[in-house]
Amino acid sequence: MNISRMKGKVRAWFSKPANVILLVFLILLTVLTLYPLITMLLETVTVHLGREARLAKLPVGSKTLFHFARLFATSENKYSWITFYQPLLNTLAVSVSASAIAILFGGTVAFLVTRTNLKYKKFVSAVFTFPYIMPSWTLALFWETFFKNVMIGPKTSNGIMASVFGIYMPEWFVYGGFPIALVLGLHYAPFAYILIGGILRNMDANLEEAATILKTSRMRIIRKITLPIVRPAMLSTFLLVFASSMSAYSVPVFLGSPVRYYVLSTTMKSLMDSYKGQAYIVVAVMILFGVGILLLNQAVTNSRKQFTTVTGKSGQISKINLGKANRPIALLLVLILLLVAVVPLITFALESVIIKAGDYSLSNMTLDFWIGKDTTQWLDQGDSTGILLNPKVWSALGNSLGLAVTCSVVAGTCGILVGYGVSKRRGSKLASWVNNLSFFPYLMPSLAFGAIYLAMASGIPWLGGFLLMALAGSIKYLPFASRSGVNAMLQLSAEIEEAALITGVPWWKRMIRVIFPIQKSSFLSGYLLPMVSCMRELSLFVLIVPTSNWLLTTMLMQYSEKGWAQFGNAINLLIIIVVLIVNFTVNKLTGASIDKGVGG
Amino acid sequence: MRKLLSLLLALCLMLCAVSAFADVAADVEAGSAMSHDELLAKAKEETGKFVVAGNTSRIADAAEAFAALYGIETESNNMKDQEIYEKLESTTIDMVMIQDGANLLDYIDAGKLYNFVPAAVKDAIPENDQQPALIHQFINKLFIYNNKGDSVPAIKNVWEVTDPAMKGNVIFKNPTTEKVNMNFLVMLTSDAWAEKLAEAYKAWKGEDIELGEYKNAGYKWIAEFLANVTFIKSDTTIAEEVSQDTAAGKIGLFVLSKLRSSSVLTDNLTVAQYDATANGYTVAPFSGFMYPMYVMVPAAAKRPYTAMLFIEYLMSEEGFKPWGKNIGAYSSNPSIAPKEGDLGLDIWKANLVIEDPNYILDHIDVEDFITLYCQ
Known part of the structure; x- marks a missing residue:
């Protein structure tokens, strides 16, 4: 009797698709995030072949705490200080400043666009997400080629600023912590714009109206009402940008290395070459920061209260009249956006056609790096044909697109399912576990995430190449999709599905015929963001890619490291163009957009 | 019972096949005594794509010329040393060109890479340049x-x-x-x-x-x-x-x-x-x-004889052309002179670390x- 009742209960529990989905994802996500984590931790106590085994004077494969002692407590030659503590401090400084810059810039623009009568709003909001769509090193590369001069760094040649305008910027402005933080801040400012802007746009107008009626000044309203309301969003932005900046690899390589400014991600990469054990310890430290951020975020936002900012009664908010300041502010903003989003593209185009660096005269230009049949006459190394005639480039483009589509389909679909499960079983422990697990990959630095998948795959012979990268990408981008999935599902009233349920429509049909069509644009945004992120991803794949020529981004990194500047710039431009085309095609065809994906 | 026996037999055969397949060391030893024609014949028996990886961009030209010469489908990859070591574990590479000699020794000791000196050039190349790993060129x-x-x-x-x-x-x-x-x-x-x-x-x-x-x-x-x-x-x-x-x-x-x-x-x-x-x-x-650039056969090579044929090719004047057509590359094979206008290997050996x-x-x-x- 009891047993059959139990059986019945179990059967009833499993008859609900939401339960099954949550259970499956609980297991799947545990395996795909915790298992690699454990294999990675094992690597931190294992002796690897090569210099590591020689230094430790231990047999290859044996277990030891040597790497920990070496990384954290070696005072000889200041080893620990220069390999760990100094880069850690630099990382923290850069990440905190980048977050502050992102919030300040993104938040201000969000305020101007949503709450004032600013001119050129359409242009501003269209171009503002550009820096996020473009690979982050885009701005870094641009920064260096634009501002370098003979007074600083290697002191050998002038960039556009010095050679054309005769302005020589100081070293701290061009290389080191400041430009790294600034470039990362600008790159992630769209986060702030979308998160803070979303709240400002949907904010309940009653609060401000009440204050206006009581004759409160504008400044006081902003200080006492607007700021407190956006504070949770500001904090979320801070933590997201912090986590992303911490794992940024290419920006510090381009802007830090010339002045010997190292951060955790760059030392981790160079440790990975000869001292894997220590490299994985650095990874563990980065992940600890990620977990800390997740806990902090939860504690402060009090179990993700951000869903409640949209109320049913939000009236038209009166917009602040900027008056005479309107045009100057608008023009300044447009100028900054042009500098951040459009000028880099022009620079890349220019740098990809000049033969000898620094000479921008027409006689020094050729289209051969794009369409030439024999480029060895200009740059006698690298490839012998222009990139558009190079089969390697086309196959890398195909691989990049294939990988991006795969990751976006897997992550996007999983995101919808997680969203369905979590929203149906809201409040249950299971739902909150799955929700948190699906968000966790976001907080693992991309480079670290790639590293732990590398560690995991080395023990599984059939796991490699495309499969490994697709798996890593799908899990890494799941948070984007699951967030938009959960948010979209929460907006859906239960009776919509119940109506179909009563008429006996099976679950999969309800999903395809009822739920998906209603929230189509939100869901598609959940597909778009992983796709765009994947197309321009470098850190995640740099360690697990079969060969550098396999993806466009790793190919670009290789070319750039080798110093094949023209090819590098051409490929960079190609990546940006492809990403922009994908983004706008999807946007025009389906109405999905990046803003919805990130902002929710 | 009979079924069990035949199953065991099949298993034994399979194991033998696998171990024979995996025994690149024996192949390399046999290959060392072979003439060019014997190597070529053995290489032609091997199937599948021939994959080479090297820490030099010129490997692409050499591989292309080699593929055209013998009609063997060849894929070349330009990778850094560490990438090559990493990939040795996870993917199949039949031949490698590596720079960092220090790490190389450990990989040879661990049995992950084998040294092969083609019979055709064995007598010509200085003993120091063929042990413990054959040097293809100096840079x-x-x-x-x-x-x-x-x-x-x-x-x-x-x-x-x-x-x-x-x-x-x-x-x-x-x-x-x-x-x-x-x-x-x-x-x-x-x-x-x-x-x-x-x-x-x-x-x-x-x-x-x-x-x-x-x-x-x-x-x-x-x-x-x-x-x-x-x-x-x-x-x-x-x-x-x-x-x-x-x-x-x-x-x-x-x-x-x-x-x-x-x-x-x-x-x-x-x-x-x-x-x-x-x-x-x-x-x-x-x-x-x-510093030298070494050529080696990985223990996991699927086409060891083709790898040996390729190494033999690289050591020839024809195979060195992609590098030798410019200054700054010096074959360890004394019969291949440096590019005109450049100095000889003897001068460099006397003046460089x-x-x-x-x-x-x-x-x-x-x-x-x-x-x-x-x-």
Whole structure:
């Protein structure tokens, strides 16, 4: 009797698709995030072949705490200080400043666009997400080629600023912590714009109206009402940008290395070459920061209260009249956006056609790096044909697109399912576990995430190449999709599905015929963001890619490291163009957009 | 019972097949005694795509020519050493070209890479250059300076680049990111080089070297050299940057073959050793350094005989062309002369620091000292 009742209960529990989905994802996500984590931790106590085994004077494969002692407590030659503590401090400084810059810039623009009568709003909001769509090193590369001069760094040649305008910027402005933080801040400012802007746009107008009626000044309203309301969003932005900046690899390589400014991600990469054990310890430290951020975020936002900012009664908010300041502010903003989003593209185009660096005269230009049949006459190394005639480039483009589509389909679909499960079983422990697990990959630095998948795959012979990268990408981008999935599902009233349920429509049909069509644009945004992120991803794949020529981004990194500047710039431009085309095609065809994906 | 037996038999056969397949070591040994025709015949029996990986961009040209010559489908990959080691574990690579000799020794000891010396060139190549790994070519990184302006750093003694006045004017690739640069510096701390550096110091300053806290003259030179150095991320970029009209007074230590690119303004550059040879002096005690590129067969190779055929091809004049058509690459095969206008391998061996993998492996801790001065 009891047993059959139990059986019945179990059967009833499993008859609900939401339960099954949550259970499956609980297991799947545990395996795909915790298992690699454990294999990675094992690597931190294992002796690897090569210099590591020689230094430790231990047999290859044996277990030891040597790497920990070496990384954290070696005072000889200041080893620990220069390999760990100094880069850690630099990382923290850069990440905190980048977050502050992102919030300040993104938040201000969000305020101007949503709450004032600013001119050129359409242009501003269209171009503002550009820096996020473009690979982050885009701005870094641009920064260096634009501002370098003979007074600083290697002191050998002038960039556009010095050679054309005769302005020589100081070293701290061009290389080191400041430009790294600034470039990362600008790159992630769209986060702030979308998160803070979303709240400002949907904010309940009653609060401000009440204050206006009581004759409160504008400044006081902003200080006492607007700021407190956006504070949770500001904090979320801070933590997201912090986590992303911490794992940024290419920006510090381009802007830090010339002045010997190292951060955790760059030392981790160079440790990975000869001292894997220590490299994985650095990874563990980065992940600890990620977990800390997740806990902090939860504690402060009090179990993700951000869903409640949209109320049913939000009236038209009166917009602040900027008056005479309107045009100057608008023009300044447009100028900054042009500098951040459009000028880099022009620079890349220019740098990809000049033969000898620094000479921008027409006689020094050729289209051969794009369409030439024999480029060895200009740059006698690298490839012998222009990139558009190079089969390697086309196959890398195909691989990049294939990988991006795969990751976006897997992550996007999983995101919808997680969203369905979590929203149906809201409040249950299971739902909150799955929700948190699906968000966790976001907080693992991309480079670290790639590293732990590398560690995991080395023990599984059939796991490699495309499969490994697709798996890593799908899990890494799941948070984007699951967030938009959960948010979209929460907006859906239960009776919509119940109506179909009563008429006996099976679950999969309800999903395809009822739920998906209603929230189509939100869901598609959940597909778009992983796709765009994947197309321009470098850190995640740099360690697990079969060969550098396999993806466009790793190919670009290789070319750039080798110093094949023209090819590098051409490929960079190609990546940006492809990403922009994908983004706008999807946007025009389906109405999905990046803003919805990130902002929710 | 019969079923069980046949199953066991099948299993045995399969195991035999697998072990025979995996026994690249035996293949390499057999291949070492084979003539070109025998190797070719064996290689033709092998199936599947032939995959090579090397730390040189020119491997693509060599692989393409090889594929055309023998009608064997060949895929080439240009990877850094560490990438190659990484991929040895996870993907199939049939032949590798690797630079960092120190790591290589460990991989040979661990049985992950095998040395193969083609019978065709065995007698011609110096014994030192075929053990423990066959050297395909030597590559040199030289002091090369910008010859514009009033303060041309035409060095005759390497201590000149340690002069505080040269701070920021010396350009090098970060040794922590390129192991051959690290190896070069480690070699300087050996007794032999430290002694030569101490002599050179005396010749330069006119007084005996004062070591202070440094263990020997090698350490002192490294510290003072790195203090003056600015790092640039690639040798190609160093060549381009040092050659700029705006780069007067700069000196770089980079790969000679980078001068081949027309993005480099070669007229603005002078190679210290070329000038020394032309004018009959020496740069004391070295004018740069040289490191080998090794060719090896991985233990996991699926086409070992094709790999051996390819190595034989690379050691021939025809196979060396992709590198030999320019300056800065020197075949270990004495019958292949360097590019016209370049100096011979004997001159380079006499004037450059050459890495000794065993010394480097026994002195891994010196790398920490070097890393400290890279900060």
